[in-house]
Structures are given as C-alpha cells and as structure tokens.
Amino acid sequence: MKIIAGNWKMNGTREKLKDMITALQNVDTENKMILCVPYTMLSIESGKASLGAQDVSTHDHGAYTGEVSAQMIAEAGAKYVIVGHSERRQYHNETNDIVRQKAEAALSAGLTPIVCVGETMDEKQAGKTMEIIESGVRESIPNDIDKAVIVAYEPRWAIGAGLTPTTEEIAEAHKLIADTLTSMGLAGTPVLYGASVKGSNASEIMSIPNVDGVLVGGASLKPDDFIPIITSVK
Ligand code: PEP
DSSP: OOEEEEEOOSOOOHHHHHHHHHHHHTOOOOSEEEEEOOGGGTTSOOTTSEEEESOOOSSSSSSOTTOOOHHHHHHHTOSEEEESOHHHHHHSOOOHHHHHHHHHHHHHTTOEEEEEEOOOHHHHHTTOHHHHHHHHHHHHSOSSOOSOOEEEEOOTTTTTTTOOOOHHHHHHHHHHHHHHHHHTTOTTOOEEEESSOOTTTHHHHHTSTTOOEEEESGGGSSHHHHHHHHTTOO
C-alpha cells in the first residue's frame, strides 16, 4: 500500500473536486488517496479519498486575521494538513521552527501533518542537500510524539519545474530520512517523494527503497493525470 497525495495549491473549484472524487470512486486500488485542497473545499464528501488542508495556523484561536486553526480544519472534514511546503517556506518565510509549531497544532487537533522538507537549488549546489534534509526532519517534527506524521521529501528546485533528481539521489535522501526518523523513535513513519511526479515516472519512483508514496502537485488536478499515478503501483 502506497500513499498518493495530491496538492491542489490555489487551484480548482468545489465542482472540480466533486468530479475528481466521483472519478476516484471507480479506481480499483488499495493505495491511500489524499487530496490537499483549499479550505473552501474541505467540507465536501470525499468518498474513497481523504481530504487535507495545505497550511494551518500555529495558534488555536484569537486575533489572527486570515488564519485558520487546526481545530477548524478538522471540523471542516479534513484528516491531514501539509506543513512546511516549499511555497510556504519561500513566500511566507516559514522556518523549521514555525513548521514544527504547525505540526504540533495539527497533531493536537487530531490531524496528521504531512511535513515537507527539501533543499533549494542554491543549497544543492553548495553540497548541503543531506544537511538540509536532516535538519529539516529533526527540527520540523515535534519531539516525543506518539501520533502519526507523514514526511514528504520535496527537492524544492524540482517542484513544478518538470525536473526530478536521479534515482540514486532520491534513494539517498529517503534512506537518510528513514534513518533520521528511526533515531528519533519514529521508525515506520511514511516518507513520500514529491516534485514533478507524473504517470510516466510514478511507478519507478515508488519502487525506490524507503519511498512510501508520492505528493503530487500539477498532475493531481485532473483525473486523467492523477489516476494513472494511483494505479501505477499496487
Ligand atoms: C508540490 O507542489 O508539492 C509538487 C510536488 O508539485 P509538482 O508535482 O507540480 O512538482
């Protein structure tokens, strides 16, 4: 069983999500299907899929205009929330420390955080990929948790760019993440790969050791693109 999660970013409509959910009803798979969609769509009946949000406030209530708490997200019907996505880190200056607080907020409301880590192109070129990944995992995941989290390795330079790391690079990153999680007492935590996943590369990526599924951006928006990724693996 793999986890296939879509990140719709700021795209779609409630009608398009309903169409996707209807299409997923006919997919014969044991894989776990998650759609992380804008807040306004979280109350839609999600059928065989589960819904997630794409960000959460570090606060549980109060004078934080425009923010949405984990409890509110859970009340709307979501089971998951992405924290620390590359675009949040880039456009909203989210640090590992903030991401960890968001993950803590999610866990306290019963949501499973999907914690994203990954290196920028500058960090990659400076030879810092492994260091950034390891500190991302250690600093973005709350300590001493006994609840489920999911980690997503997303090389930031590859997101939305049609680029993917080599198989060896993905394998090395996922081994480091799995080993780091084990040393944190979180062995068995699923680790997804994300960045430019599509129907044509999904099964090869998911056959790499320690890759427990994928987080898909652009190719999760249309059933014709998303379903082949879901059915590419058992
Ligand atoms: C993402 O935004 O999480 C992502 C993986 O995007 P894409 O698949 O479009 O590269």
